[in-house]
Amino acid sequence: MVERAATRASGMIDASNRLYLQGLVRAFGGALLFALPLLMTSEMWSLGGFVMDRTRLLIFLIASLPMLLGLSYYVGFEPTFDLLDEVLDALAAFAVGFVISAVALAMFGVLDPAFTPADLIGKIAICTVPAAIGALLAGKQFQANGMTAQRPSHGGHGAALFLMAVGAVFLAFNVAPTEEVFLISHLMGPVHTLVLMTASVLVLHGFVYALGFPGQDRRLEAGGLGRTFFTYTIPGYAIGLAISAYCLWTFGRFDDVALHEQATMAVVLGFPAALGAATARLVT
């Protein structure tokens, strides 16, 4: 009797383990898909290694943890049922991101043993965060079974803004570490900047209005164009700009740069951020 119960229990554990393993494989796929462009960007190696201020790296790592938890709640790589489950998944996503980053960087020969351990860990850590985000977006990217129906219940204005922020990070982070943000902002004059801001807002508004908001079942019809603009588009763009500025500060792009240059750079990065926020519904 006891034995039979034990066998049945172990059978259940096997089945749930298998399901979880599927989720984990999805997570690895998502991490690879999202982080590969960054893993193959040389700025990421030098930034994580020794160029980036350690305090900012630490803040970045700590700030990423609640975001991973939020993503685990809203998207995730496997269905979650309670807070414990979500915390466990967020932790696992970090592990997945770390492993992917470490293996990829080692494979590319980036992890030169001549560097100090702290440098090596820094290089891996800075890539781990985007990889972990990718891991948690895997459920949506690979259309996991039984995962889509879970989402709409979480919806709401706050959820939409959080997912917009994730979308903004998703796209902006791919561009943020590169030299090009700086170069483009140098090429642009004040008129260019204003045009780019207008374009960002229009793109964001167009997408949000056409696609609907992340975390919601259907396109929100109530309120109309004007209300959508003030409740979603403007906050969405503000979030995009804030995330851009934060990324640029984290990567030290704001150091010893005049205020108007900083603003231009934030606007330049704000364009992919706005696009990411606008298409958050597609990724999350």
Next chain:
Amino acid sequence: MAQSPRSKTTAKRAAPKPAPKRKSAAGAVDRTPLLEWLSAGVGLVLILATLGIVGSELFRADDTPPRFTIRTVSVEAIPGGFHMVVRVHNDGGSPAAGVVVEGELTPPSGPSETAEASFDFIADKSSREGGLYFETDPRQGEIRLRAKGYSEP
């Protein structure tokens, strides 16, 4: 899982809840898969270790400027001259970019010659290797190696 294969397929298509992960009403069996605990555990360890290592750098409080010690690793004859591998070690507490290393070779007879190599990045407490080319054999003459300059990364 106590489901027939057929009901499992339906569950996959329609119902979003894989039954095994729900805790039973009695709460006796925690059905969070072992693998989930394991991978989360690995994640927790990695997070703490990463934060610890990055954080410990903050308290290292070594922000001395870059200081370089340069030594010869090997010399070999190549067509048209000699190839000397040098190893540059940054003893200081700050990383350096664009480090230019110069080797000045004074042979026993004849004019002295210089060779230069630049290094994109040399992290603090880390080494990089590079090569210098000379026309005469550096093993014969007197060699002086020095870092000429760097910029902040």
